[in-house]
Amino acid sequence: LLRKNLSMALIEAHDSLLASEYEVESNRADLLVTDYQNSSRLINSKDWVRLVKPDNIFHRSVHAYASHPNDEPWGELLDKFVKEIKRDGRLLNKARYYSLESLVVTR
Secondary structure, eight states: OHHHHOTTSOOOOOSSHHHHHHHHHTTSOSOOOOOHHHHHHHHHHOTTOOOOOOSSOOOOOOOOOOOOTTOHHHHHHHHHHHHHHHHSSHHHHHHHHTTOGGGOOOO
């Protein structure tokens, strides 16, 4: 995704997140592209981190809960639970508590 959209950049992929962090911290890399959860962790734990947000959505990723593909009753129960906590506000409240409200899809 990055190589396609940032074709003029030299992009390196590392086996671990810590290696990527170290490359930026040691000035061998200019930027670390990461997900929302990890960027929040870095902002709260490293004084050198600065968040650069894109003007528009760069890429949407799909998140889901895991269940056995043939367990339809369990899947239906999970779907019902998620609909209920969206409807009554519990999902958004918990997301706010953990500073994840921008990730919540409430529809």
